[in-house]
Amino acid sequence: MKKLLLVFIITGFTPLLFGQYPDGKDILRKIDDNMISENRYYESSMIIHGRRTSLTFKLKTWTAGDTKSFTEYLFPVREKGTKMLKLDDQLWIYSPSADRIIQIAGHMLRQSVMGSDLSYEDLMEDSKLSEQYNAKVSGEEVVDGRKCWIVDLTAFVPEIAYHRKKLWVDQERNIPLQEELFAKSGTLLKRTRLSEIRRINERWYPGKILFKDMLKDGQGTELVIDEIRFNIEVPDHIFSKASLKK
Amino acid sequence: MLSFKLALRNLLGAGLRTWLNVVVLSFSFIIIIWTKGILEGWDRQAKADMIKWEIGGGQFWHVNYDPYDPLTLDESHDRIPAGLISSVQPPVPVLITQGTIYPGGRMLSVLVKGIPPEQKILALPTAKMVSADGEIAAIIGKAMAENAKLDTGDYVTLRWRDRNGTFDARELKITGIFDTNVPTVDVGQIWIPLAELQDMMLLPDEATLIVTPENAGPGEATEEWVFRDHEFLLADIESIIRAKGSVGIIVWLILLMMAMLAVFDTQVLSIFRRQKEIGTCVALGMTRGQVVKLFTMEGALHSVLAAIVGAIYGIPLLFLQSVRGIKIPLESSDFGLAMAEKLYPVYSAALVAGTILIVMIVTTIVSYWPSRKIAKLNPTEALRGRIQ
Numbered sequence: 147m148k149k150l151l152l153v154f155i156i157t158g159f160t161p162l163l164f165g166q167y168p169d170g171k172d173i174l175r176k177i178d179d180n181m182i183s184e185n186r187y188y189e190s191s192m193i194i195h196g197r198r199t200s201l202t203f204k205l206k207t208w209t210a211g212d213t214k215s216f217t218e219y220l221f222p223v224r225e226k227g228t229k230m231l232k233l234d235d236q237l238w239i240y241s242p243s244a245d246r247i248i249q250i251a252g253h254m255l256r257q258s259v260m261g262s263d264l265s266y267e268d269l270m271e272d273s274k275l276s277e278q279y280n281a282k283v284s285g286e287e288v289v290d291g292r293k294c295w296i297v298d299l300t301a302f303v304p305e306i307a308y309h310r311k312k313l314w315v316d317q318e319r320n321i322p323l324q325e326e327l328f329a330k331s332g333t334l335l336k337r338t339r340l341s342e343i344r345r346i347n348e349r350w351y352p353g354k355i356l357f358k359d360m361l362k363d364g365q366g367t368e369l370v371i372d373e374i375r376f377n378i379e380v381p382d383h384i385f386s387k388a389s390l391k392k
Numbered sequence: 393m394l395s396f397k398l399a400l401r402n403l404l405g406a407g408l409r410t411w412l413n414v415v416v417l418s419f420s421f422i423i424i425i426w427t428k429g430i431l432e433g434w435d436r437q438a439k440a441d442m443i444k445w446e447i448g449g450g451q452f453w454h455v456n457y458d459p460y461d462p463l464t465l466d467e468s469h470d471r472i473p474a475g476l477i478s479s480v481q482p483p484v485p486v487l488i489t490q491g492t493i494y495p496g497g498r499m500l501s502v503l504v505k506g507i508p509p510e511q512k513i514l515a516l517p518t519a520k521m522v523s524a525d526g527e528i529a530a531i532i533g534k535a536m537a538e539n540a541k542l543d544t545g546d547y548v549t550l551r552w553r554d555r556n557g558t559f560d561a562r563e564l565k566i567t568g569i570f571d572t573n574v575p576t577v578d579v580g581q582i583w584i585p586l587a588e589l590q591d592m593m594l595l596p597d598e599a600t601l602i603v604t605p606e607n608a609g610p611g612e613a614t615e616e617w618v619f620r621d622h623e624f625l626l627a628d629i630e631s632i633i634r635a636k637g638s639v640g641i642i643v644w645l646i647l648l649m650m651a652m653l654a655v656f657d658t659q660v661l662s663i664f665r666r667q668k669e670i671g672t673c674v675a676l677g678m679t680r681g682q683v684v685k686l687f688t689m690e691g692a693l694h695s696v697l698a699a700i701v702g703a704i705y706g707i708p709l710l711f712l713q714s715v716r717g718i719k720i721p722l723e724s725s726d727f728g729l730a731m732a733e734k735l736y737p738v739y740s741a742a743l744v745a746g747t748i749l750i751v752m753i754v755t756t757i758v759s760y761w762p763s764r765k766i767a768k769l770n771p772t773e774a775l776r777g778r779i780q
Contacts, residue, residue, distance in 0.1 A: 304556045329561035335551065361549055361561070363497030 170281025170297050176320040177313075178274045180349050185210040188374035189220075194262045195365035203260060204372075212273040214385040229390045230266070237266060240390035247390050262367040263336065263357040267307060278303050279311065289314045289323040290341065308335070319343060319350040334360045346374060395682065399689040403697070406658075410694070413658055417651040417698035417751065420644065422706040424747045427640040429710065429737035430718065435633045436738055438573075439626055445574040447625045448484070448513045449606035452476055452617040457600055462490050462503065466555075469598045470616045476602060483608075484511040485599035487589050491552035493564075493582065495540040502536075503581045504552060506589030513605050516577065520568030521585050528588050531568040533578025542566050550582070555594045562592070573733070648751065651698075652758045659691050659762040670766055671775030684763045691759020695752045713737055 185208070192203045204221035219228040227242035237250045259269055275281075279299035287294055299311040310332070314324040325338040337360055342353030351374060358366030383389055403410050443449075457468035465488055472485045487506040492499055507514075509521040516531065523529035528550075532542060542548060544566055551561040564584065572578050590596050602617070613619045663670070673683050717734035 301558075304558075307553075307557060307559055309558050309560075327559075329551065329559050330554070331560055331562055333549070333551075333561035335559055335561060359499070361492075361494040361551060362499045 167283040167285075168295065170283050170299075171276060173283065173295060173297055173315055173320070174276040174279065174281045174299070177315060177322060178276050180320045181351070182274055183349075183376040185378065185380050186374060186376045187378055187380070189372045191368075191370040191372060192260075192262060192264075193368040193370065194260065195367065196261075197364060201260070208380050208384050210380060210385065216384050216389065217269070225260075231385065231387060231390055232266070233385065238387060238390060245391075247387065263359040263364075264367055264369070265307075268357070275299065278306055286317070287314060289316075292319075292323060293317045294323055316343070316350070321350045321352070336360060347376060349376065395686045395689055399686055399693055402686075403690050403693050409658060410697070413651070413654045413694050414697045414701050416654055417694055417755070418702035418706070420647040420651045421698060421702040421747060421751060422710070423647050424644040424751075425706070425739060425744055426710060426713075426737065427644060428637075428743050428747070429714070429739040430735055431633055431637050431640060432740065432743065433714075433735050433737040434636075435630070437736065438629050438633070439622075441573045442576075442626060442629065443606070443622070444515045445572050446514065446577050446603075447622065448603040449608045450604050450619060450621045451625065452483075452602040452604070452613075453620050454600050455616055455618055457488075465489055465600065469595055469600050471597050472599045472602065473614060473617060476604075476612070476614075476617065481513065481605040481608070483605065484508060484513045484603040485586060486601050486603065487586055487593065487595065487598060488600040489552060489589065489593055491550050491582070493540065494549045494551070495542055495546075498540075500540055501580070502550075504550065504589060505581055505583050506586035507583055508586045513603055514577075515572070516583060517568050517570050518583065521583070523565050523567060527565045528562055528584055529567040530564040531570060531583045532566060533575075533581065534569055534571045535575060535578045536581060537566075537569045539579070542569075544569055552592065554592065560592065648754065652754060655691055655694050655755055656758050656762060658694075659687065659759055662690070663687065663762055663765055667769070667774045668776075670769060671771050671773075674769075674771040675775060680766060680769075683766050684760070687763040687766060688756065688760045691763070692752065692756040694759075695748075695755035698751070699748050710737070710739055714739060 187206070187208050189204070189206045192205060194201045194203075202221065203219060203225060205217050205219055207215065207217045209215045213232075213234050215230075215232040217230045219225040224243075227240075229240040231238045231240075238247050239250060240247045257265060259266055278301055280302050281297050281299050283295050284298050285296040287296055294314040294316055297313045297315055299313065301309050308327040309330045310328040312326040312328070313322040315322050321340065321343060322338075323340050323343070325340075326334055327336040327338070329335050337358045339356040339358075340352035340354070341356070343350055344353055345351075351371070353371055355369045355371075356366050357369065358364075454468040454470055456464055458464045469487060476483065484507060489504050491502050491504040493502050494500075507516065507518055509518045511518055518531065520531055521529040530548075532540070537543065540548070546566045547563050548566065549561055550564050551559060553559055564582065570578075577583075586599075590598060670683055673686070674680065678686075714737050717736045719734050
């Protein structure tokens with residue numbers, strides 16, 4: 147019994163005594179190395195769970211860095227052919243029914259996409275965490291059977307949507323399995339669960355992401371990645387307004 | 393005078409036919425005056441309410457502010473300038489931003505408006521924005537309270553973005569619900585103390601618009617602040633009332649047409665049936681012009697009698713409505729413009745006199761039209777009563 151207690155005390159306090167928690171910033175860099183790519187193409191299904199029914203949208207998206215993104219709706223039929231182009235903080239939307247391109251100011255990026263729990267910002271941006279947040283590991287926990295570091299992030303750049311984040315990062319795969327996004331006041335705003343982690347080339351990437359707005363009822367919005375390719379050759383014309391009407 | 397007496401005697405002698413025409417024509421009088429009175433009453437009431445609840449003596453708008461485009465709100469604020477107007481009563485700065493509230497797990501987009509609780513210019517009960525223990529006190533309108541299912545004393549989470557675009561969220565306590573006829577200060581809006589909103593938005597001493605007191609005189613615009621006077625701020629309500637007025641005109645035109653048709657019909661019938669009388673008049677020395685005048689006067693006298701009959705039942709009816717008001721069955725918020733639960737029609741002397749004059753002129757023209765035929769009648773044939 148005494149031996150057991152000794153083992154418990156040693157294992158419990160060792161990280162505190164010897165500073166065994168890794169550097170938070172290192173973890174962020176590893177996450178960025180794993181998740182961020184020069185460019186990527188993916189096909190996904192966005193399932194918005196409402197109070198009574200669920201809506202499914204199928205999309206294909208090209209992104210390059212955190213400034214360029216192009217998305218085309220494939221399903222449902224009424225939205226098929228709708229395209230969105232984001233260049234820096236400008237957003238253009240093409241609607242085939244109206245056959246018109248509408249330019250929307252940067253503020254629109256903060257609005258919800260089709261009534262989902264995601265904003266255009268959430269859906270189309272791909273910024274490096276290490277360039278926006280300071281990080282500190284505050285503990286470890288098991289999520290979905292995987293040992294994770296709990297990393298507290300505080301923004302050091304002023305112009306950012308979420309001042310504070312909390313990540314549960316898989317210790318071996320360097321991918322967050324859970325993310326909590328907080329308001330400046332400390333109120334929990336959103337929770338994201340990443341699951342169906344799979345190996346794609348040298349990366350670990352989620353097959354499913356569940357976004358949940360914690361202030362409202364509902365089961366959140368799922369983003370299911372059907373296919374993803376990294377660092378492919380993306381023709382320049384994809385990120386041009388001409389491609390919206392093609 | 394002779395032809396007037398003769399015309400009146402002929403008219404009264406026609407009995408029921410005359411009185412039917414007169415009653416229909418009197419309806420036309422009353423409906424015209426009534427509809428115009430309601431619109432006039434609505435116009436006055438809506439303007440007075442908007443001045444009382446929202447506009448004050450006029451507003452200074454930040455140069456980028458566009459109330460129809462909430463996406464521009466992020467760029468339409470600046471430091472409150474000193475000395476915009478010379479007035480004893482201080483102007484009221486208002487800061488506006490977009491936010492989201494979550495009443496009962498639902499998500500509702502709102503406009504969050506910051507206003508000094510001590511302000512005295514607008515009728516908003518801002519003095520109720522008092523709370524303890526660092527809570528943010530908020531007041532909302534009745535329509536907003538019903539839509540969000542909120543009551544006094546309830547708490548609701550507000551989420552907003554500060555000037556840097558960073559999300560923040562706080563609990564608001566509803567400390568007052570006001571009942572107003574002006575939906576533009578009620579629907580989809582939450583009012584909180586200005587200092588709190590400036591602090592939340594990281595915009596110290598800034599505002600989106602500044603409400604000036606009444607009788608402060610016209611303000612002087614600066615590069616950042618543009619003065620909007622009553623004419624500009626009430627233009628929307630005026631154009632809506634004008635549009636409603638044109639619908640009213642169509643209704644009374646139909647009524648007037650029906651009445652005129654009756655008068656015209658009566659005139660045609662008279663000339664057809666009273667040919668012997670026309671022939672006798674001419675044989676006795678009346679010129680054709682005098683006979684035309686007699687018949688025209690007979691027709692025109694319908695409108696005089698209609699005005700008298702209309703006055704008998706219309707004055708008490710319209711007076712009662714102007715005192716007691718007319719209850720509007722729909723919620724004012726359904727219209728999206730200022731409309732009281734009860735409308736008090738306003739009947740001006742010009743409205744009544746103008747309506748009587750218009751109806752009389754139209755009736756005279758309609759009476760003259762068929763009477764012109766008399767001038768072409770052959771008196772001997774007419775005397776024999778032969779149809780020509």
